[in-house]
Amino acid sequence: MDIFLTGGTGTIGQHVLRRLVKAGHRVTALARSERTEVILRDEGVDVVRGDLCDPDAWVEAAVYCDTLVHAGASFDETMAPAEKKLAHALRRATNRREIPFNVVYTGGIWLYGPSPDAPVAETSSFRPLPAFAFMAETIRSLQAVRTVALSVIHPALVCSKVAGPVSDMQRLAEEGLPFATRASEDTIWPLVDAEDLADLYLRVVEEKRYRLSVVGCGVEGVAVGRLAALVAEKSGLTVRLKAQLPDAGVSPAADWRAGYARSQRFSHERATRLVGWRPQATSADDLVARILGDGDCVPRNTQFALAL
Numbered sequence: 001m002d003i004f005l006t007g008g009t010g011t012i013g014q015h016v017l018r019r020l021v022k023a024g025h026r027v028t029a030l031a032r033s034e035r036t037e038v039i040l041r042d043e044g045v046d047v048v049r050g051d052l053c054d055p056d057a058w059v060e061a062a063v064y065c066d067t068l069v070h071a072g073a074s075f076d077e078t079m080a081p082a083e084k085k086l087a088h089a090l091r092r093a094t095n096r097r098e099i100p101f102n103v104v105y106t107g108g109i110w111l112y113g114p115s116p117d118a119p120v121a122e123t124s125s126f127r128p129l130p131a132f133a134f135m136a137e138t139i140r141s142l143q144a145v146r147t148v149a150l151s152v153i154h155p156a157l158v159c160s161k162v163a164g165p166v167s168d169m170q171r172l173a174e175e176g177l178p179f180a181t182r183a184s185e186d187t188i189w190p191l192v193d194a195e196d197l198a199d200l201y202l203r204v205v206e207e208k209r210y211r212l213s214v215v216g217c218g219v220e221g222v223a224v225g226r227l228a229a230l231v232a233e234k235s236g237l238t239v240r241l242k243a244q245l246p247d248a249g250v251s252p253a254a255d256w257r258a259g260y261a262r263s264q265r266f267s268h269e270r271a272t273r274l275v276g277w278r279p280q281a282t283s284a285d286d287l288v289a290r291i292l293g294d295g296d297c298v299p300r301n302t303q304f305a306l307a308l
Helices: 013-022 034-042 057-064 079-094 130-143 166-173 194-207 225-237 256-263 269-275 284-292
Strands: 002-006 024-030 045-049 069-071 102-107 148-155 157-159 179-180 188-193 210-217 217-222 236-242 303-307
Touching: 002 102, 002 284, 013 024, 013 194, 013 284, 024 079, 024 284, 034 284, 045 179, 057 079, 079 102, 079 130, 102 130, 102 194, 102 284, 130 148, 130 256, 148 194, 157 166, 157 194, 166 188, 166 225, 166 236, 166 284, 188 194, 188 225, 188 284, 194 210, 210 269, 217 225, 217 269, 217 284
Parallel strands: 002 024, 002 069, 024 045, 069 102, 102 148, 148 210, 157 188, 179 236, 236 303
Antiparallel strands: 188 217
16 A cells, blocks of 8 residues: 555654555655655655645645555644644545545543553543643544544554663663653553554554554553563663652643653553454563563663652
8 A cells, every 4th residue: 555654753653664664565754854854765765845733735645645644743832733734634635535535543542541450441531631632632523524534543652672661761770860750660551562563553554444443552551660670670770760740830731741640551452353463562571571682781780769
């Protein structure tokens, strides 16, 4: 298929891009800058220059393809109005289509409420953080467009070798710095390996299911303290957690980092049942080992400490 991808150099998008290309699909990626364009072309994909904040400039190129995979996000004050513009742009660009245009949209687990003891039901109503309320509105807006066939993937906390809580804990420990977070050591985080998540995107793209909604979660949930201890054990480093306070003057509508304090559990059962997704890293131990690699270092001063 011909796939138009936003966010192709991001934590999620770069893995999705490579997975789509490996599967034989033709990818056209949105690039905001010359530097991003060079990176994307090096991956062997076509490029359209444009900005998430101005979807009218590139949406026609997107709807010319078979599917739009929207993995781009800024998480700043521009994101909410940009998403609203995208919904309107897609409505205008597809209004003459007889066959609905496929859109795979990236949501988020912080659209759902806390659930530390049992997996959240993916069919339950949204209870978004204030900073994610616009995303719930975007999903509802796109679902109402009769010429758009919307699928939504809600990624758990994404972990790769260069991004996410596992690699961040290791990197900061190597620098002798604490891992600052709004979570406590008892906060439950659901996690997913970036490569596993990319496979879910591929399956959803190829499935072309109307109004499909799934959570991309490999590790149902792990206490932050336990995760830090696993990183310390695997890396042989001293991993310290530090309580992080909200930034002064930041309104709840812009405070997306508050999500890290939300205890949640999710299952991959629905994604397995609907599209056959079977993540490889389904325990925190396996995920940490996969992210940090086997290595050949001898553990030294393996510790975990909570800095209050």
